[in-house]
Amino acid sequence: MTQLVTANEMQQIDQYTIDVIGMPQDVLIERAAMAVVDVVGAGHFDLNHVLVLAGLGNNGADGVAIARLLYAQGINVSLQFVGNVNRAKDSVKRQLSIIEAYGVVRSEKSDFNEATLIIDAIFGVGLNNDLPEGLQKMIKAANHIEKPVIAVDVPTGVDATTGEVRGAALKAHTTVTFGFKKVGLTKRVGGYLSGDTIVKDVGMLVPDDFEFSLPIMQATVTENATI
Ligand SMILES: NC(=O)C1=CN([C@@H]2O[C@H](COP(=O)(O)OP(=O)(O)OC[C@H]3O[C@@H](n4cnc5c(N)ncnc54)[C@H](OP(=O)(O)O)[C@@H]3O)[C@@H](O)[C@H]2O)[C@H](O)CC1
Numbered sequence: 001m002t003q004l005v006t007a008n009e010m011q012q013i014d015q016y017t018i019d020v021i022g023m024p025q026d027v028l029i030e031r032a033a034m035a036v037v038d039v040v041g042a043g044h045f046d047l048n049h050v051l052v053l054a055g056l057g058n059n060g061a062d063g064v065a066i067a068r069l070l071y072a073q074g075i076n077v078s079l080q081f082v083g084n085v086n087r088a089k090d091s092v093k094r095q096l097s098i099i100e101a102y103g104v105v106r107s108e109k110s111d112f113n114e115a116t117l118i119i120d121a122i123f124g125v126g127l128n129n130d131l132p133e134g135l136q137k138m139i140k141a142a143n144h145i146e147k148p149v150i151a152v153d154v155p156t157g158v159d160a161t162t163g164e165v166r167g168a169a170l171k172a173h174t175t176v177t178f179g180f181k182k183v184g185l186t187k188r189v190g191g192y193l194s195g196d197t198i199v200k201d202v203g204m205l206v207p208d209d210f211e212f213s214l215p216i217m218q219a220t221v222t223e224n225a226t227i
């Protein structure tokens, strides 16, 4: 039994946990990163060269924290920041300054062919438009070489509510989604691109009077089920 949420509902729950409950945002980001690292370690992925793609929002902050944790475990990880780092949210800038102290080298342009596993932390539930052209091209190239991808929260390019592709979207082998399963991961092409979806608790709390707009999903859902 899985409670489904829209992107907006997830953002409301995020904000309630931080603003009302007082859970520090960096704690949620660290727990999200640890959840993904657990899946990386438990899966049958080739960790010879892990490439983390991090964006400029909190999804990217998760990605930078993931790169740091993998590096601390002695895994060969490279971090590519996708976007203009000057426009990055403070949460990302904090993670970037921490990771520099750990000695993780940021790669400007990553060669997907060298990577044995890609961690997609470019966009999550905050995606609100079609991806920029350049990023669409990069994503299509990445999909073409078919490297295994673990998506952080939502595969980049998939709308977490509608399941539609916003210009282009990474095809994930596995999606590690936080708190609740986003409905966009269960319907239309979003259900196909998310691969195996694992829901991980990172300590979010739901307001007592919160009204979910979506039903609780039975255990399995077909690829194009519409909710
Ligand atoms: N909320 C929390 O404290 C936590 C969230 N978690 C993770 O964070 C993401 C949601 O993070 P958010 O910063 O809201 O959004 P994204 O990281 O998904 O997107 C980044 C920003 O990018 C801009 N944006 C959106 N769409 C586009 C686009 N098509 N082209 C260019 N830029 C785009 C947008 O900024 P605006 O200024 O345009 O609004 C986004 O804000 C969530 O998925 C989790 O992974 C943590 O895990 C836990 C704490």
Ligand SMILES: [K+]
Pocket: 059, 120, 121, 122, 123, 124, 151, 152, 153, 154, 155, 156
């Ligand atoms: K992502």
